[in-house]
Amino acid sequence: MRAWRIRVTGVVQGVGFRPHVYRLAKKYGLRGYVQNLGGSEVEIWVEGEETLLRSFLEDLKLKTPRSAELDEVVVEEVEPSGFSDFAILRSGTNITKVSMIPPDFGICDDCLREVLDPSSRWYRYPFHSCAWCGPRFSVIERIPYDRENTSMRHFPLCPDCLEEYGDPGNIRRFHIQGISCPNCGPQVYLVDGRGSPVNVKDPIVEAARLIDEGSIVAVKGIGGFHLACLATDDDVLRRLRDRKKRPRKPFAVMALDLKVAERIAVLDENAKSILSSPARPILILPRVPGSLSELVAPGLRTVGVMLAYSALHYLLLSATRDKYLVMTSGNESGEPIIKDNEEALRKLSGIADYFLMHNRRIVNRVDDSVVRFTDGETVLIRRSRGYAPKWLPLPRPVRVPALSTGAFLMNTGSIAVEKYVITTQHIGDLENLETYNFLIEALEFLKRTYGVSDCDAVPIVDKHPYYLSRRVAEELSAKCSRELVEVQHHVAHVAAAMLEAWEEDAVGIAIDGVGYGDDGQAWGGEVLRVGREGYERLGHLDYVPLPGGDRATYYPARILVGVAGEVFGCEEAAKIAEANGLENLLPGGRQELLLTLKQLGSAPKASSAGRFLDAVAAALKVSWERSYEGEPAITLEEYSWGGSLIGDSLLEREEGVVLTKDFLARLLTGEVKGHPRDLAYTVQFLLGRRLAEIALESGARKVYVAGGSAVNTVIIKGIKSVLGGENVYIPRKLPPGDNGISAGQIYYAYLVDYV
Structure with a gap:
């Protein structure tokens, strides 16, 4: 007779792991217990014959529940x-090891089948979930x-749910904390728009009918509100854009099924x-022509x-005529996604005509994640629902915990504890108090959770002296007499890429905004x-002027005018600018x-x-106003689809400097010739190639690429053409991009031994 105490970390709470352990122990005739502990870890005590213990341990490692992820399994021999x-056993509060908090999971096929089955007691129940899925x-x-x-504590289980909760044979519901049914769960x-009840038999069907008739409906989902409307009606979408003050930024579309x-x-x-x-992220894909409104x-x-x-969501979409809808974040422009009913009514009443709500409280707001393909590989753009707050491991423990506050755009925060970096869900652009408070709220949750x-x-912090994200860390620095660690923005980008590979000394290419x-x-x-x-700058793009500062980032024709002025002088530049029609690309x-x-x-x-x-996009008349982050560059990449590489000399370099200013000047004078689509493709490809050549000449073989433009397929193809x-x-x-910077800040501080 032997006894083992096993401690398991990873995604092991909230995913049916304890019931799974229970069934394994029963299978092998073992005695003992399984218990959740206060660091999100699970403790298992098993007693029995050694051969049975070994079989149990093998199954434990190899046959995990569908949504579980085992990070570490530590076995200790103990006295029986x-x-x-x-x-x-009832969960304990003792913390022996830190573990991961599970993200939200999309509905599984089993639960959806029961929701659609008229004979099921969950028929048309909007909040059905099980061990494999749900919030x-x-x-x-x-x-x-x-x-x-x-927040499910406000919904005590009914007798039927209690019976299933206590039934070891019910794989999906035995000891599963978030289960409910129409008799005991949340209600919709x-x-x-004024908050007055719309008394109908089925609120979801009525909301679908209102949407089909042209209404905009705010829908409370898993991690916050969406604004839902037809994706095929120009008038409705024009109204949504006017109300949301969002002239061109793309809307996501939710579809019923594949x-x-x-x-x-x-x-x-x-x-x-x-x-x-x-994870059910938003995935950016080529659209089928004619299927959606251009708006x-x-x-x-x-x-x-x-x-x-x-x-x-499924029930709502299934009752609409198209079976797909625009489903965009429910917020005022620039603010975080709204999670509370009262706030939604207060802030969205000027945007939404109706509100489809429920009475389950959202504790942690979490926006939809966004993914795209870059040269055939899956790349995250926004890491949130379905991915956060899963951690990234470090090669060895930190000496002391760390907290990073990211940058400005697409912000996240991170903490480091033991040998892990844990990053918050997507926060947003730190341009207002609401988003700043959300960053504090998200970091407080991580700090509280991980002690x-x-x-x-x-x-x-980021090295920029005026980023609002610095204030969070500056207050801690002053309060605790801690030295503030500054990390240069693009160093943090490269370090974030290095973190995933545990690389400790590397060359990186940062292709980014500013x-x-x-x-x-x-x-x-x-x-x-x-x-x-530390770090060393090996090369870079040539400097171009930004006349008017931030205004040049919104109207990139200003950059072109500035380049012409520096290269040709102001008098000649005015003539060149007018010959190119640049005055038509400026509001004034x-x-x-x-x-x-x-x-x-x-x-x-x-x-x-x-x-x-951005400047190239304006010069080619592809896009000349930035109404959302990255708009001209994103439009330029898509415009270049189908373009061809026209030579290798359009964009040159001198030693470690890529001559971007020279290219723009020659483009304005007509010296650079070719079809605009080919020019767009070539300049992006050569931008990647020239930066890769600098990296190669430094002796690098493997190169880590990051920054907001690192998702650009054409640039990546150019880099790969040199490095493989x-x-x-x-x-x-x-x-x-910037959504990963806070993790990179920590990894750089870790490399140089601050933490």
């Missing part, structure tokens, strides 16, 4: 205690993951697998598609060596063009890939 049976992170208040620690209801999704987007087997995965994604040939990921007190953690550089200028097209000794016309030239002497400069691509595809690493678990 003489247990007479095996039991699931987790969005409803948890604290660990361990038990019903009383979630419909109100109008069959419906194929009507609006081009799907291969890989796309189908991602769309139907438990869904103006100027683009792609569309962001997701599948219905809850019973509520990190304010003064335990080393505060880490970040505060060591010389006080805006960087963004960089070749960097990053490692334990010729007057703004001349003012731009006057501002040239005080203009900041940028080595930014994003600003260069197997030697180019783009982040897969973190977004390459």
Whole structure:
């Protein structure tokens, strides 16, 4: 007779892991217990013959529940205690090891089948879930993951659900904390724009009818509100854009199922697998012509598609005429997704005509994740529902905990504890108090969950002196007399890519918008060596002027005017600009063009890939106003589809500097010739090639590529043309853009031994 105490970490709470352990122990006739502990880990005590214990352990490692992920299994030999049976014990609060909080999971096929079965007691029940699916992170208040620690505690189980909860033979519902049914679970209801009840037999069917008639309906889902409307009606979409103050930024579309999704987007087997995965992200795909209003994604040939990921969404879509709808984040422009009913009525009443609500409280707001393909590989753009807050392991434990606050756009925060980096869900752009408070709220949840007190953690920030994200860390630094660690923006990008591979000394390419550089200028097209000794700038794009500062980032024709002014002088530049019709690309016309030239002497400069691509998009008349982050560059990439490479000399370099300013000047004078689509393709391809050549000349073989433009397929093809595809690493678990920066900040601080 032997006894083992086994501690398991990973995604092991809230995924049916304890019932699974119970059934395994019973299978092998073992005695003892399984128990959730206070660090989200699970403790197992098993007693029995050694051969049976070994078989149990083998099955434990190899036959995990569908949604579970085992990160570490630690076995300790102990003295037998003489247990007479095996039991699931009430959760404990003791923390022996930290473990992962499960993300939210899309509805499984079994639950959906029961929702659609008229003979099932869950028929048309919008909140059905089981061991394999349903909300987790969005409803948890604290660990361990038990019903009383979630917002489901307000819905006591009815006798039928209690019976299934206590039945070891019920694989999907035995000891599953989030289960419910129409008799004991949350309820859905419909109100109008003033909050007055709309009394109907089926609120979901009525909401679908209202949408089909042209209404905009705010729908409370898993992690927050969506704004739902027809995706085929120009008038409805025009109204939504006017109300939401969102002139061109693409809307996501939710489809009932894969069959419906194929009507609006081009799907291969890989796309189908991602769309139907438990994470159920938005996936950006080529759209089927004529399937959607052009106002869904103006100027683009792609569309962001997701599948219905809850019973509520499925029932709503199935009752509409099209079986797919625009389903965009429910928020005021620039603010976080709304999660509370009262806030939704207060802030969305000027946008939505009706509100489809429910009475289950959302604890942690979590927006939809966004994914795309870059040169055939899956890349995250926004990491949130379905992925957060899963951690990334480190090669060895940190010396002290750390807390990083990201940058400005697409913000996240991160903490490091033991040998893990845990990143928040997507926060958003830190341009208002609401988003700033959301960052604090998300970090507080992680600190509380993983037992990190304010003064335990080393505060880490972006080097930009005016980012609002710094304030969170600065307050901790002042409160606890902790040194503030600053990490340069693009170093953090490269470090985030290195983190996934546990690389400790590497060359990286950062192709990005802007970040505060060591010389006080805006960087963004960089070749960097990053490692334990710090970092070195090996090369970069040439600096281009940004006359008027931020205004040049919104109207990139200003960059073209500035380049012409620097290269040819202001008088000649005005003639060249007018010959290219640049005054027509500026809101102030010729007057703004001349003012731009006057501002040239005080203009900041940028080595930014994003600003260069914006300028090219404006010069080719593809896109000349940024109404959302990355718009001209995104439009340029799509415009270049079908373009051809026209030579290798359009974009040159001198030593470690890619001559982007020279290219723009020659483009304006007509020296650069070719079909605009070919020019668009070639300049993006050569941008990647030239940066890769600098990296290769530094002696690098494997190169880590990150930054907001690292998702650009044409640029990546250019990099791979020099280094080979197997030697180019783009982040897969973190977004390459600013959504992954907070994790990169921690990894860089870790490399140079601050933490």
